Amino acid sequence: MAEESSLSPTEPLGHPFAGPARAWFETLRDRLFAAFEAIEDEGGAGAEALPPGRFERQPWQRPEGGGGVMGVMRGRVFEKVGVNVSTVFGEFSPEFRKSIPGAEADPRFMATGVSLVAHMRSPRVPAAHFNTRFICTSRAWFGGGGDITPMKLDAPESLEDAAAFHAGFQAACDRHDPAYYPRFKQWCDEYFFLPHRNEARGLGGIFFDWLGDRTPGKGIEADFRFVQDVGLAFLEAYPAIIRRRMHEAWTPAEREHQLLRRGRYVEFNLLHDRGTLFGLKTGGNVDAILMSMPPEAKWP
Numbered sequence: 001m002a003e004e005s006s007l008s009p010t011e012p013l014g015h016p017f018a019g020p021a022r023a024w025f026e027t028l029r030d031r032l033f034a035a036f037e038a039i040e041d042e043g044g045a046g047a048e049a050l051p052p053g054r055f056e057r058q059p060w061q062r063p064e065g066g067g068g069v070m071g072v073m074r075g076r077v078f079e080k081v082g083v084n085v086s087t088v089f090g091e092f093s094p095e096f097r098k099s100i101p102g103a104e105a106d107p108r109f110m111a112t113g114v115s116l117v118a119h120m121r122s123p124r125v126p127a128a129h130f131n132t133r134f135i136c137t138s139r140a141w142f143g144g145g146g147d148i149t150p151m152k153l154d155a156p157e158s159l160e161d162a163a164a165f166h167a168g169f170q171a172a173c174d175r176h177d178p179a180y181y182p183r184f185k186q187w188c189d190e191y192f193f194l195p196h197r198n199e200a201r202g203l204g205g206i207f208f209d210w211l212g213d214r215t216p217g218k219g220i221e222a223d224f225r226f227v228q229d230v231g232l233a234f235l236e237a238y239p240a241i242i243r244r245r246m247h248e249a250w251t252p253a254e255r256e257h258q259l260l261r262r263g264r265y266v267e268f269n270l271l272h273d274r275g276t277l278f279g280l281k282t283g284g285n286v287d288a289i290l291m292s293m294p295p296e297a298k299w300p
Contacts, residue, residue: 017220018110021134021142022087024224025114028132028231029085032116033071035239036083040075044246047076047121055083060285064090066110070288074295077246079121082291087112088282092137096281101210102137110136111282113144114231115275117292118238123258125245126150126161126202127265129292130234131275132227142223143209145184146234147192148241149202149265151258161241162203168237169206172229176222184208194268201268206230262297269293 033055040052053075061067068086075081089110097103113133120127132144148165150158166185173180188207193200211223269276269292279289 015110015136015140017134017140017224018087018112018136021224021227022085022112024228024231025085025112025132028228028235029069029071029083029114031235032083035235036073036078036081036118039077039239039242039246040073042077042243042246044077044122045124045249050076052076053078058287060288062088062090062283062285064088064283066090068285068288070285070291072291075121077121077125077242079119080295081116081118082288083114083116084288084291085112085114086284086288088284090282093281100135100137101141102139106138108137109282111278115291116234119262119294120242120246122246122248122250123151123254124157124248124250125242126158127262127294128165128234128238130231130238132231134224134227140220141209142211142220142227144227144230145188145205145207146230146238147188147202147205147207148238149261151254151261153200153203157245158203161245164241165203165205165237168233169230172226172233173206175229176226180208180226181206192268194264194272196267196271197264199264201264256298259296259298260300262294263299266293266297 037054053073055071055073058070059067060070066088068084071083073081091107092100092103092109097107103109111133113131115131116129118128127149128146130146134142148162150161152158170181173184184206185204188204189200191207192202192204276289
């Protein structure tokens with residue numbers, strides 16, 4: 001079962017892991033900022049005349065409790081990348097309580113997490129998503145994951161990049177439980193799927209939720225260490241993939257295909273993504289929630 005929460009009316013962040021989780025997510029955010037800005041300094045094919053991008057931090061406050069910082073960079077390698085951290089608390093609306101573990105017993109909640117979506121200027125470099133979070137109701141759990149979206153899903157280079165991406169996550173999973181990676185990979189494949197088109201969004205990764213609730217015998221301390229290792233795995237794997245591809249030449253036809261693939265990304269995030277729904281239902285910052293939208297997209 002999930003860990004019991006120590007949430008109280010006067011201490012919305014009162015769970016003992018709320019502070020450490022928030023601090024870790026902010027630390028990981030800062031490390032991602034530094035890693036991506038270093039890549040911007042190195043440049044990339046087709047954008048040599050552009051200056052290197054830098055993250056712009058936009059703090060925001062949630063009237064009902066909490067807030068966060070939206071970090072967005074538009075550069076010469078990253079056409080648009082957002083890395084957001086938020087910590088919010090309050091009460092779930094009556095219609096939303098039944099969909100959240102522990103919320104029917106007590107509507108109070110706290111949620112803290114880091115969320116990243118990268119849309120690359122070069123169609124040779126895959127897009128990527130990553131997030132990890134800690135949520136507290138009358139129960140408490142970690143969730144998150146990451147996935148990779150090459151523009152040509154069946155191209156040899158795309159399969160090579162996906163294999164490296166998966167290898168990083170598998171190594172992190174295997175350090176904690178050899179059953180994690182196959183279970184969380186399958187969960188990712190099932191989750192990041194567009195049923196209205198009967199196709200996958202990309203080439204997957206891992207996805208997990210209610211960590212603790214679905215892993216009997218695992219303590220919340222172990223769950224937290226796992227979430228940290230997942231973040232470090234992404235921090236190592238994805239920049240390496242970018243550097244391997246960002247200097248490759250690309251064509252206008254590849255760019256056109258990239259814009260069409262981005263349309264699929266938009267469809268998933270607006271129609272099916274639970275994180276988008278959670279943010280909108282809990283009064284989050286709309287611009288931060290929709291940070292995942294690409295700067296340009298097309299449909300046939």
